[in-house]
Amino acid sequence: MKCAACSRKVAQGDNRYCHYHSQALAGLKQHYIAWTDAYGTISWNDFLCRLVPLNETGSWVNEVIAVEMDAGVGCARIGKR
């Protein structure tokens, strides 16, 4: 099995991502939990959409976001106006 975000093998115990992208996703999920604690409910996809413009997110994280968002519903509802 290949990682969903790159061509590395998936990590042991993970069925979707390699070690690096799996760690990036774990960091994202921690961030997501902290966000919902602080600001209230937000969907996973909307959370990812909000991160996209943030330049400080690392490239591993950006690659995971790209994969996760492809599986989601897109960002049409988030203020691009």
Ligand SMILES: [Zn+2]
């Ligand atoms: Zn990967």
